[in-house]
Amino acid sequence: MDDLFEMLDEEEFEVVEPKKEKPKKETSKKPEAKKEPQPVEVKKYKYPFTLYYAAQNIDVSHIFEEGKEYTADEITSAMLNHQFYEFSGKVSYDLIEADNVLVPTFQQHKKG
Numbered sequence: 001m002d003d004l005f006e007m008l009d010e011e012e013f014e015v016v017e018p019k020k021e022k023p024k025k026e027t028s029k030k031p032e033a034k035k036e037p038q039p040v041e042v043k044k045y046k047y048p049f050t051l052y053y054a055a056q057n058i059d060v061s062h063i064f065e066e067g068k069e070y071t072a073d074e075i076t077s078a079m080l081n082h083q084f085y086e087f088s089g090k091v092s093y094d095l096i097e098a099d100n101v102l103v104p105t106f107q108q109h110k111k112g
Contacts, residue, residue, distance in 0.1 A: 044069040045093065050101045053084075057101070075102075 047064040050057050063078050064070065070078070072093050079087040090107040 042071050044071055045075065045095060045102055046070075048100070049095070050099070052101050052103045053086075 046067070046069045048061075048066055051060050052058075060079075063082050064075075072091065075093065076087045076091050086106065087104070089109070092105045092107075094103045094105060095101070096103065
């Protein structure tokens with residue numbers, strides 16, 4: 001039995017040479033200005049506000065100072081310092097402006 005290449009004519013083969021890559025021209029690009037992240041505005045709540053928790057308004061006058069503004073993290077920390085351990089998880093706050101009531105919302109951890 002003859003070799004396979006001997007059976008085929010040389011004219012049936014097309015030799016394809018790999019294309020040569022052209023060198024890329026360096027373009028004079030201006031360096032891009034670094035985009036600085038815009039500061040995130042931290043929402044503050046001015047005391048005296050009423051804290052609505054566990055279906056009732058709770059007295060927090062012994063925790064916060066009148067006229068001082070507090071961030072959500074500061075409120076959570078102050079509540080933990082006064083043994084409100086329910087505030088140990090992730091807490092967000094909604095303000096009902098008409099009544100000046102601050103409502104904490106606790107993140108539920110899903111099991112499973």
